[in-house]
Amino acid sequence: xxxxxxxxxxxxxSGEVQSRPPFWLMRQAGRYLPExxxxxxxxxxxxxxxxxxxxxxxxxxxxxxxxxxxxAILFADILLIPHALGQPLAYKEGEGxxxxxxxxxxxxxxxxxxxxxxxxxxVYETVARLSQSIPKDCTLIGFAGAPWTxxxxxxxxRGSKDYAKIKHWAxxxxxxxxxxxxxxxxxxxxxxxxxxxxxxxxxQIFDTWAGVLPDNEFKKWSIEPTRRIVEGLRSQxxxxxxxxxxxxxxxxxxxxxxxxxxxxxSLDTGTPLDWAAREVxxxxxxQGNLDPMLLVSGGVAMEDRIRxxxxxxxxxxxxxxxxxxxxxxxxxxxxxxxAEIVRGD
Numbered sequence: 254x255x256x257x258x259x260x261x262x263x264x265x266x267s268g269e270v271q272s273r274p275p276f277w278l279m280r281q282a283g284r285y286l287p288e289x290x291x292x293x294x295x296x297x298x299x300x301x302x303x304x305x306x307x308x309x310x311x312x313x314x315x316x317x318x319x320x321x322x323x324x325a326i327l328f329a330d331i332l333l334i335p336h337a338l339g340q341p342l343a344y345k346e347g348e349g350x351x352x353x354x355x356x357x358x359x360x361x362x363x364x365x366x367x368x369x370x371x372x373x374x375x376v377y378e379t380v381a382r383l384s385q386s387i388p389k390d391c392t393l394i395g396f397a398g399a400p401w402t403x404x405x406x407x408x409x410x411r412g413s414k415d416y417a418k419i420k421h422w423a424x425x426x427x428x429x430x431x432x433x434x435x436x437x438x439x440x441x442x443x444x445x446x447x448x449x450x451x452x453x454x455x456x457q458i459f460d461t462w463a464g465v466l467p468d469n470e471f472k473k474w475s476i477e478p479t480r481r482i483v484e485g486l487r488s489q490x491x492x493x494x495x496x497x498x499x500x501x502x503x504x505x506x507x508x509x510x511x512x513x514x515x516x517x518x519s520l521d522t523g524t525p526l527d528w529a530a531r532e533v534x535x536x537x538x539x540q541g542n543l544d545p546m547l548l549v550s551g552g553v554a555m556e557d558r559i560r561x562x563x564x565x566x567x568x569x570x571x572x573x574x575x576x577x578x579x580x581x582x583x584x585x586x587x588x589x590x591x592a593e594i595v596r597g598d
Contacts, residue, residue: 259390260323260390260391260392260454261275261323261390261392262275262277262323262324262392262455262572263392263454263455263494265517265538265570265571265572266455266494266496266516266517266538266570266572267494267570268538268570269570270567270568270569270570270571273567273595273596273597274563274566274567274571274572274573274595275323275324275392275572275573276322276323276572276573276574276591276592276595276596277322277323277324277325277326277394277572277574278316278322278574278575278578278579278588278591279326279519279574279575279577279578279579280578280579280580281316281320281322281326281579281588282312282313282315282316282326282328283578283579283581284581285579285580285581285582285583285584285585285588286315286316286319286585287585288312288315289312289315292308292311292312292315293312295308296308298343298344299330299344300330300336300342300343300344302328303328303329303330303333303375303376304372304375304376305375306375306378306379306382307382309327309328309329309375309376309379310328310379310382310383310386312328313325313326313327313328313379313383313387314383314386314387316588317387317388317391319585319588319589320588320589320592321592321596322391322592323390323391323392323572324391324392324393324394324455325383325387325391325392325393325394326394326395326396326457327376327379327380327383327393327394327395327396327448327453328379329376329379329396330350331396331397331398331402331403331406331459331461332350332352332398332403332406333372333373333376333444334369334397334398334403334437334440334441334444335352335364335403335406335407336372337369337370337371337372337373337440337444338364338365338366338369338436338440339363339364339365340352340353340355340363340364340407341353348411349411349412350406350411350412351410351411352406352407352410352411353410354407354408354409354410354418355407355408355433356408356418356422357422357426357429358426358428358429358430358432358433359429361429361432361433361436364436366436366439366440369440369443369444370443370447373444373447376448377447377448377450377451378451380393380395380448380451380452380453381451381452383452384451384452384453385452392454392455393452393453393454393455394453394454394455394456394457394496395445395448395449395453395455395456395457396456396457396458396459397441397444397445397456397458397459397482398441398458398459398460398461399441399458399459399460399463399475399478399479399482399499400434400437400438400441400474400478400479400482401434401460401462401463401466401474401475401478402459402460402461402462402463403437403441404419404433404434404437405419405462405465407433408422408433416462416465420465423470423474434474434478437478438478438481438482438485441482442481442482442485442486445482445486446485446486446489446490449486449489449490449493454494455493455494455495455496456486456493456494456495456496457495457496457497457498457519458479458482458483458495458496458497458498458515459498459500460475460479460497460498460499460500461498461500461577462500462501463475463499463500463501463502463509464499464500464501464502464503464521465501466502468505471502471505472508472512475499475502475509476508476509476512476513479497479499479509479513479515480512480513480514483495483513483514483515484514487514494516494517495514495515495516495517496515496516496517496518496519496540497509497510497513497515497517497518497519498518498519498521499518500521500577501521501523503523503524506518506520506524506533507532507533507536510533510536510537511536515537516537516538517537517538517539517540517570517572518533518537518538518539518540519539519540519541519542519574520533520539520540520541520542520576521541521542521576521577522541522542522543522544522545522575522576522577523576524541524542524576526542526561526562526565526566527565529541529542529565529566530565530566530569534566534569534570534571535569538569538570538571538572539566539569539570539571539572540571540572540573540574541562541572541573541574541575541576542562542574542575542576543555543558543559543562543573543574543575543576543591544558544575544576545575545576545577545578545579545580545583546580548575548579548580548583548587548588548591549580549582549583549584549587550587551584551586551587551590555587555590555591556590556594559573559591559594559595560594563594563595573595
């Protein structure tokens with residue numbers, strides 16, 4: 254890969270302070286946009302959309318046309334890895350993802366680790382298409398879920414409130430659970446390397462459920478797998494920027510930054526601004542962290558918080574983003590207003 258430092262997002266990731274922060278938004282391609290809903294209807298199922306390079310490219314580009322973000326993030330899903338490993342996956346209206354759960358080491362034989370790329374080839378084609386079609390000053394972000402977060406869905410079989418089943422397995426049979434984590438580290442690294450080879454310039458690793466882990470398990474099942482993935486990526490692409498997003502981990506984010514080797518870290522909505530500027534931004538560039546629900550409500554409260562976030566972080570390398578993904582009920586005009594404020598229009 255060739256890293257171009259002429260792009261605003263890459264400048265921030267390389268440590269440069271800019272007069273206005275680059276911005277993109279997690280889930281910026283999605284159901285809040287009418288043009289996305291149309292493309293989704295044409296695709297059929299959500300998985301069909303993820304595996305259709307032409308439509309996946311189109312929905313990735315849609316928010317760029319409207320709002321001029323500084324980055325495009327590949328349209329895909331963190332659960333494509335278990336699907337490529339052979340775990341049945343469906344997205345049900347009103348329920349979200351539903352998988353045929355794996356809850357013991359004796360069931361890991363159901364996973365086919367021989368060739369995930371056969372299933373995931375359309376994703377790499379989408380990346381290759383986007384590398385040619387995004388604006389020249391826009392950065393292309395590839396991504397994957399962190400092993401712990403992906404494992405929660407694989408074991409629970411769906412979203413969870415208490416993570417009882419995965420914790421039971423992890424605590425009662427840590428050796429067997431480590432086998433699953435090893436599978437996911439290897440598959441995720443291979444998946445991300447292919448994304449970079451196809452044209453991704455930055456990788457983001459989403460550890461959405463890292464915050465449910467206590468300290469010692471957080472180090473074992475969030476920090477260490479992420480460190481291994483980053484190491485695997487850098488073995489082939491030493492200059493590759495990697496953004497980590499360990500959501501909900503509080504002060505443990507310091508150890509995450511120091512031990513994983515990530516280039517930058519994304520801050521969730523609950524992270525105090527002044528603390529993050531002092532303790533985290535002194536270590537790496539930070540990204541974040543507007544509450545997605547403020548983007549729904551809009552108005553003065555949203556505008557004031559956007560300005561407060563920018564004022565807090567802009568003196569050091571910073572990327573403006575949300576503290577989690579855009580929700581479907583977000584009014585598109587509020588996203589337009591956010592873009593105007595960040596750009597200083």
